[in-house]
Amino acid sequence: MARDLAIDLGTANTLVYARGEGIVMNEPTVIALNNQTGDVLAMGHEAWQMIGRTPSNIVAVRPLRQGAITDFDITQRMIRLVLQRVGVSRFNRPRVVICVPSAITAVERRAVTEAARRAGAADAQLIEQPMAAAIGAGLPINEAIGNMVVDIGGGTSETALISLGGIVAIEAVRVGGFDIDGAIQTYIRREYGIAIGEQTAEQIKVTIGSAYPVNEDLNAEVRGRDLVSGLPKTVLLTPAEVREAIEEPVSAIVDSVITCLGAAPPELAQDLIGQGIHLVGGGGMLAGLDVRLAAETEVDVHLVEAPLEAVVLGAGRCIESYEALKAMFMGSRPTR
Numbered sequence: 001m002a003r004d005l006a007i008d009l010g011t012a013n014t015l016v017y018a019r020g021e022g023i024v025m026n027e028p029t030v031i032a033l034n035n036q037t038g039d040v041l042a043m044g045h046e047a048w049q050m051i052g053r054t055p056s057n058i059v060a061v062r063p064l065r066q067g068a069i070t071d072f073d074i075t076q077r078m079i080r081l082v083l084q085r086v087g088v089s090r091f092n093r094p095r096v097v098i099c100v101p102s103a104i105t106a107v108e109r110r111a112v113t114e115a116a117r118r119a120g121a122a123d124a125q126l127i128e129q130p131m132a133a134a135i136g137a138g139l140p141i142n143e144a145i146g147n148m149v150v151d152i153g154g155g156t157s158e159t160a161l162i163s164l165g166g167i168v169a170i171e172a173v174r175v176g177g178f179d180i181d182g183a184i185q186t187y188i189r190r191e192y193g194i195a196i197g198e199q200t201a202e203q204i205k206v207t208i209g210s211a212y213p214v215n216e217d218l219n220a221e222v223r224g225r226d227l228v229s230g231l232p233k234t235v236l237l238t239p240a241e242v243r244e245a246i247e248e249p250v251s252a253i254v255d256s257v258i259t260c261l262g263a264a265p266p267e268l269a270q271d272l273i274g275q276g277i278h279l280v281g282g283g284g285m286l287a288g289l290d291v292r293l294a295a296e297t298e299v300d301v302h303l304v305e306a307p308l309e310a311v312v313l314g315a316g317r318c319i320e321s322y323e324a325l326k327a328m329f330m331g332s333r334p335t336r
Contacts, residue, residue: 048060095123184209184245212243276302
């Protein structure tokens with residue numbers, strides 16, 4: 001019997017939840033290809049290690065950027081590889097629920113469902129990431145109470161106000177963790193004349209990155225290539241410098257939350273004073289972001305228990321109670 005699956009095909013990581021088993025896969029959304037032959041050489045952790053380290057005939061790419069499919073063929077192959085890795089074959093075709101950004105266009109929506117069906121799924125349904133995150137965080141979404149979720153992924157940040165099983169207000173911006181990494185790379189290139197890779201920028205963000213002053217005693221030693229001499233060079237970076245570097249993408253995320261709050265009906269906005277705002281996604285784990293959001297919105301902000309897994313766990317609950325929760329799927333309820 002085919003296992004029903006929930007897939008969070010995130011810009012940064014792909015997570016798969018199998019019915020009755022829980023999370024069975026959690027790997028980077030990266031695929032390594034041979035440019036000359038078109039062969040897939042690796043995916044997931046193995047491909048992620050290759051970013052910035054490959055010869056010219058091999059390319060390690062992320063098929064999803066800013067929550068959108070940048071290459072339909074590669075995305076289809078990625079979904080097929082994901083399904084193969086969790087045991088799907090042509091004799092074993094599961095129902096699949098895929099988590100997608102709410103900012104996805106109708107064309108991108110069709111592309112994702114078509115890619116999943118061609119890759120071996122018997123049926124493919126889509127669920128918006130903020131809705132899945134709210135379910136995964138255990139929020140009372142079917143009650144007449146305002147629940148606000150801020151989902152900060154690799155390529156998109158989405159703020160949704162949910163009540164009575166539907167999205168009342170939503171604000172999505174195509175800014176996320178990768179934009180924060182890119183801002184760090186740009187700052188170091190501009191201020192120090194050093195080129196660093198994606199992985200180094202991400203490490204700096206995790207180690208000393210913050211949206212609000214915390215752990216100011218920590219500094220990071222950054223090694224990169226001097227753009228003038230071409231030789232390796234080391235500089236010392238402070239948390240204040242990183243905060244300055246990432247201010248633009250962080251401000252864009254904070255502004256989108258404030259915009260969504262401004263669109264909330266008064267009664268639901270009042271609920272948020274008691275309920276607070278729930279932060280999910282890898283980007284939500286940026287140090288001090290909860291404090292910064294709370295300061296600017298004057299509403300309590302809580303980082304949920306499993307921020308990285310909340311979306312796929314919510315979609316997994318839809319798989320476990322397919323008939324009861326299928327109204328949550330995109331296309332099953334009226335579009336806004």
